Every structure is written in structure tokens, then in C-alpha cells.
Amino acid sequence: MEKINNTAHRYSPVLLCILVLIPGTLKAAPQQETVSLQKQCLACHEAQQIPSEMIYRRYLMRYSSKQTIKKKIFSYLQHPSVSTSIMPAPFFGKFPLKKATTLDDKRLERLIEAYIAHYDVDGKIVIVTQNED
Amino acid sequence: MFRSEKKSLYRFLSIYLLSTFILFAIGASIFYTLEKHHLIDKQRQMMTQEAEHLQHQLIALHKSFAKKLPIYIDPAYTLTLLDIDKQPITGSSTLLKLIDFTREYQSIGSELVYLKFVEPYYLGTAYIVLQTPLDQAGLSQVKRTIILFMLAAGLFFLLLGLFLGRLFIAPMREAIETMNRFIQDTTHELNTPVSTILTNLELIQTMQKCDAKEEMQRIEIASKTLSRIYDDLTYLKLNHAYHRDIRPLDLSSLLKERIAYFATAIEAKKLQLEEHVEEGVVLEMDHDDALRLIDNLLSNAVKYNRTGGKLRIELGATRLVIEDSGIGMDTQTLQYIHERFRRANSSEGGFGIGLDIVHQVIKAYGFEITFNSQPHKGTEVTVQWKK
Numbered sequence: 001m002e003k004i005n006n007t008a009h010r011y012s013p014v015l016l017c018i019l020v021l022i023p024g025t026l027k028a029a030p031q032q033e034t035v036s037l038q039k040q041c042l043a044c045h046e047a048q049q050i051p052s053e054m055i056y057r058r059y060l061m062r063y064s065s066k067q068t069i070k071k072k073i074f075s076y077l078q079h080p081s082v083s084t085s086i087m088p089a090p091f092f093g094k095f096p097l098k099k100a101t102t103l104d105d106k107r108l109e110r111l112i113e114a115y116i117a118h119y120d121v122d123g124k125i126v127i128v129t130q131n132e133d
Numbered sequence: 134m135f136r137s138e139k140k141s142l143y144r145f146l147s148i149y150l151l152s153t154f155i156l157f158a159i160g161a162s163i164f165y166t167l168e169k170h171h172l173i174d175k176q177r178q179m180m181t182q183e184a185e186h187l188q189h190q191l192i193a194l195h196k197s198f199a200k201k202l203p204i205y206i207d208p209a210y211t212l213t214l215l216d217i218d219k220q221p222i223t224g225s226s227t228l229l230k231l232i233d234f235t236r237e238y239q240s241i242g243s244e245l246v247y248l249k250f251v252e253p254y255y256l257g258t259a260y261i262v263l264q265t266p267l268d269q270a271g272l273s274q275v276k277r278t279i280i281l282f283m284l285a286a287g288l289f290f291l292l293l294g295l296f297l298g299r300l301f302i303a304p305m306r307e308a309i310e311t312m313n314r315f316i317q318d319t320t321h322e323l324n325t326p327v328s329t330i331l332t333n334l335e336l337i338q339t340m341q342k343c344d345a346k347e348e349m350q351r352i353e354i355a356s357k358t359l360s361r362i363y364d365d366l367t368y369l370k371l372n373h374a375y376h377r378d379i380r381p382l383d384l385s386s387l388l389k390e391r392i393a394y395f396a397t398a399i400e401a402k403k404l405q406l407e408e409h410v411e412e413g414v415v416l417e418m419d420h421d422d423a424l425r426l427i428d429n430l431l432s433n434a435v436k437y438n439r440t441g442g443k444l445r446i447e448l449g450a451t452r453l454v455i456e457d458s459g460i461g462m463d464t465q466t467l468q469y470i471h472e473r474f475r476r477a478n479s480s481e482g483g484f485g486i487g488l489d490i491v492h493q494v495i496k497a498y499g500f501e502i503t504f505n506s507q508p509h510k511g512t513e514v515t516v517q518w519k520k
Contacts, residue, residue, distance in 0.1 A: 053198050057256075061195065064217035064254035121256050125194070125223040126201055129208040 037114040040103070050095060056119035058086045066116060073112050077101045138306055142298045149294045150287075157286055161279045168275045172268050173245065177238055180247040180263050183207055187261055188251055195255040202256070210263045217259040226264055234260075243267050313370070320366045327363060330356045354398045361428055365486050368425050377419040377497075384414045384423060388448055391427045398435050399444065407445040414448055416518065418498065426494045429487040430455050430514055437512070456513040462506040474502055 045052050059069045076084055080098045085091070101108055187206065191214075194202045204223075206212050213224040219234070226232075231241050232248065239246050249261040334353050388410055392399075399406055416423070430453075434444055437459035445456040462470070474492055495502050498518065506512040 057195060060257035061253045061255060064257045064259045066216065066220070067218065121202060122222055124200065124202045125214070125256065126203050127212055127224055128203045128205050130205045 034114065034118075037111055037118060040111055041115055042118075048095065053119055055086060056116075060121070062086060066120075069116060070109075070112055073115070074108065077108060077112070138302055138309065141302050141305065145298045145301055146291075146294050149297070150291065153290045153294075154287070157283055161283060165275060165279060169272060172271045172275075173240075176245055176265065176268055177247065180210070180238075180245070180265065181249075183210055184247060184249040184261050184263055187212065187263075188249070188255075191251070191255040191258055191261075210265050213262040213264070214256075214258045215260040215262060216257050217254065219260070222257060224262075226262055228264060229262075232262065240267060243269070316366060317370055320363055320370070323359070323363050327356055327360045331360065350397055350401050354401055357394070357398070358432075361432060362486075365425065365429070365490055368421060368490060369486065377422065379417055379419050381415050382418045382420060382423055384416050384418075384453075385410055385412050385448060387420075387423055388427055388446070388453070391424070391431060392446065395431050395435060402435060402438060403441045404435070404438055404444045405442070407443065409445075409447040411449050414450060422494045422497065425490050426516070427453075429491050430516075433457075433487060434459070434512075434514075442511075451519070452515055452517045454513060454515045456511060458511040461508045461510050461512050462504070463508050467504055467506050470504055 042052070059072065063069050063072060072086075076086075077098075078100055080100060082089055082092050082097060085097075103111065183206070187204065190204050194204065204212070211224065211226060213226040213229065214222040216222055219229075221229070226246075228241050228244060228246060232246060233239055234248065237248055239248075243266055245265050245267050247263040249263070251258055251261060330352070334349065334356065337349065392406075392408065392410075431446075434455050434457040438444060438457045439459055442458035443456075444458075445454070447454040447456075470488070474495070491502070494500070495516065501517040503515045503517070504512060505515070
């Protein structure tokens with residue numbers, strides 16, 4: 001009995017630290033991602049008034065699959081062209097074609113994931129049960 | 134109602150009811166399946182409608198950039214939206230792993246699942262999955278209706294069957310009644326001449342006026358046999374089950390009296406009589422029953438004995454044994470007789486009036502009877518009772 005108690009006492013500060021730190025690190029990561037998403041992508045879009053949310057909906061409607069959307073955006077950002085854009089040609093009368101990205105693949109992929117998470121509808125749709133009248 | 138008549142009626146009724154029951158059961162199962170399909174169809178139709186409704190909502194919501202995108206659904210259903218990779222967008226059906234994506238409608242366990250593929254993928258939705266419990270209430274309602282109907286129909290057909298059955302056996306009843314009346318009349322007519330013969334024979338014998346003694350003896354035996362057949366017939370006719378007069382009966386003196394009655398026949402066949410009759414054996418019995426039992430056993434033992442044979446009669450406190458040295462019976466016949474005696478309700482005749490009466494008496498008093506026999510050696514019959 002006493003032995004067990006002793007060991008528990010000895011390790012308790014360490015355990016406490018771990019417990020406190022885990023949620024902190026978990027939370028920190030997505031926050032950082034949001035910050036860089038804002039800086040790397042959204043800032044420019046906002047400045048140029050790109051209707052990103054509407055564009056993302058077009059991706060959703062065309063591909064449905066998150067994996068496919070990710071791939072498509074990835075290749076588009078590397079080689080933007082009017083013909084591969086999700087947007088129709090007249091769109092480019094109002095907005096300039098974007099430049100190919102200079103970011104490395106890893107970072108770009110992370111940013112696209114964050115970009116998708118930012119605009120996705122998964123968390124927004126709520127099912128409301130209601131008797132039909 | 135006569136026994137055979139009752140039996141025919143039961144047979145008719147059981148065949149009739151069984152066949153109607155089978156017919157109705159088939160009908161009911163067809164009805165049930167149809168009704169079940171109908172119910173499921175109705176549910177499917179409603180699900181299809183609901184899914185249509187949901188699709189319209191998705192189209193409208195696709196253009197909305199509000200923070201929350203509410204989708205309204207009837208509480209009877211559980212909704213899951215899937216993307217083209219079958220990843221849930223919203224909602225999560227527990228049956229997701231079991232769904233066959235090649236089928237529109239399917240029932241999984243007690244759940245009905247409807248899968249609607251939508252294109253283009255508004256809000257990324259490729260599949261609308263609707264799920265609802267199968268309409269158990271409707272099904273049990275159908276079951277209740279069927280059971281009620283079956284009960285009512287069963288009762289109706291039972292009554293109809295009884296009516297038809299009576300109609301059906303009416304001619305048989307008439308035939309049996311005619312036959313019975315005939316037997317009754319004939320036996321009645323027989324009685325007077327037979328007793329006339331017997332009394333006159335006695336008269337002649339007491340007057341010692343006759344020289345043809347042997348011929349006289351034969352006439353006596355024949356008349357007595359006739360008289361006994363008459364008694365057997367009356368016994369059967371009277372159906373003793375309804376009016377037995379049960380009282381303590383001195384079996385010993387009755388047995389002695391009957392042996393004396395058969396004396397002429399025994400003498401004519403030159404039988405060696407071995408008589409061991411214990412005195413004062415008393416049984417609670419109807420006199421007629423005991424008489425017919427003893428008479429029939431004795432008559433058989435005399436009839437089937439060989440001339441100059443042996444006849445052993447033994448009466449103890451718990452049993453009566455009658456043994457002859459006659460033609461005996463082979464194992465097959467023996468088995469047949471045992472079988473007939475064992476089966477409780479098989480008094481339809483078939484082994485002669487005599488054994489039939491023995492059987493009736495044995496059955497009525499719960500006695501036990503055993504036959505021991507060897508062909509050409511003889512037969513030993515033992516009747517045993519509890520004391």
C-alpha cells in the first residue's frame with residue numbers, strides 16, 4: 001500500500017505537466033495553420049475580393065470527394081490556367097489568373113487542407129427534425 | 134351415437150378441418166406477404182418523397198453562405214449525407230458498413246434503408262441515406278387480423294363440418310340401427326324355441342324314457358350352445374356399461390355352477406377335468422359380466438380341445454386359470470390377440486363374439502389377461518385381478 005502511494009506521489013508532478021501540456025500542443029497546431037492560411041492565402045484573396053466560398057462550393061458540387069478536391073486545387077495552384085480552373089472563362093474577365101505557387105509541396109498540401117477545412121460545410125449542416133405539416 | 138359412428142365422424146371432421154386449415158394457412162400466408170409488401174411499398178414511397186424533399190433543400194442550401202445550414206427532416210427518419218467516397222458529411226448511420234451501395238432499397242435487421250444517389254453533388258452530397266424502422270405496428274395489425282379471421286373461420290367450418298358430418302353418416306346410422314333391430318328381433322325369436330328344447334330335454338331325461346342317450350346328449354349340447362349365443366348377443370346388445378349392477382359376487386360358486394352346466398359337453402368330449410376351485414373367492418362384480426366371462430372362456434376351452442384331452446380349471450384368490458390341451462395357437466395369432474387386448478379402445482369385434490365379450494369385461498374391471506399357448510399342445514388363459 002505504502003509503496004504504491006509513494007510512487008504515485010513521486011510521479012504526480014510529471015503527470016500533471018503532461019496532462020496540462022497535451023491539450024495545449026493539440027490546440028496550438030491548428031491555430032498556427034489558421035494563421036498561416038490567413039497570411040499565405042486568404043489575405044491575398046480578400047484583397048482581390050475573390051469569392052472563395054462560392055468557388056469552394058463549385059469544387060464541392062463538381063467533385064464531392066475531399067481527396068479529389070485536394071488534388072485538383074494542388075495541381076491548379078502549381079499550374080493555374082483558365083482551362084483547368086473550376087471557374088468559367090468570363091470569371092477571368094473580372095479577376096486575373098493567379099500565379100503559380102512558390103511554396104514547397106509539403107507546405108502547400110497543409111495549407112490546402114486548412115483551406116478546405118475553412119470553407120467546408122461539414123460542420124455547418126445541421127439536421128433539424130420537424131413534423132411535416 | 135354408436136362407437137363406429139363416432140369414429141367415422143371424427144375421421145371425417147379431422148380430414149375436413151385439416152384440409153380447410155391448410156387451405157386457409159396458405160391463403161393467410163399469401164395475404165400476409167402481400168400485405169407486408171404493401172406496407173413496405175408505402176414506406177418506400179414515403180421515403181422516396183422525403184428524399185426528394187431533402188434534395189430540394191440541399192439545392193437551396195448550396196447557394197446559402199449562412200453560418201448554419203439547417204436541413205429539415207421528418208422525425209420518423211434518420212438522415213445521413215455521404216460524399217462520393219461514402220464519407221459522412223453529416224449524420225452517421227450505424228448501419229453504414231452494412232449498406233449495399235448497389236441497391237436503392239434494402240432492409241437491414243428491422244430497419245428499412247433508402248439510398249438516393251444525387252448528382253450534381255450539392256454541398257458535396259453524393260448519397261442521401263434515409264433509414265427508418267420497419268412498420269412493426271402495421272405488421273402486427275395484419276397478424277392480428279389474420280389470427281382473428283382464422284379463429285372465426287375455424288369455428289364456422291367446425292360447425293359446418295359437424296353438420297355435414299352428421300349428414301354424411303346418417304345413412305350409416307340407419308344401417309346400424311336396422312341391423313341392431315334385426316339382431317334384437319331374431320334373438321328374441323330364438324329364445325323361446327331354445328328354452329322349449331332345453332326344458333323338454335330335461336323332462337325326457339328325468340323320465341328316463343329314452344334309449345338314444347348319446348343323441349340326446351348332442352341335442353343338449355347344441356341347444357346349450359344356441360342358448361349361450363343368445364345370451365352373448367343379448368349381453369352385447371344391452372351395453373352393460375350403462376347399467377352394471379356391481380356387488381360382492383361369489384365367484385367360486387358361480388364357477389362351479391358353470392362347470393356343471395358344461396358337464397354334458399365335457400363328458401361328450403371325454404375330457405379329463407382337473408378342478409381346483411378355492412372356496413369363497415368373492416369379487417365386486419356384475420353377475421352378468423362374470424357369467425359371460427367364465428362361459429366364454431370355458432366354451433372356448435371345450436370347443437378347441439381334442440377328444441380325450443385335458444381341461445384344467447383353477448381359481449385362486451387373485452386369478453382364474455383355464456388350460457386346455459387343444460389345437461393351441463401359433464405365435465402370430467397369439468401376438469395378434471395380445472395386441473388386440475392391449476389396445477384400449479379396440480373392441481370392434483374381429484376375433485369373434487366370445488373373445489370380444491371377454492375383452493369388454495376385462496377392460497371394464499381392469500383385469501389382466503394372458504394367453505400361453507403352443508400349437509397342437511394347448512392354451513392356458515390366465516385372468517388376474519388385484520385383491
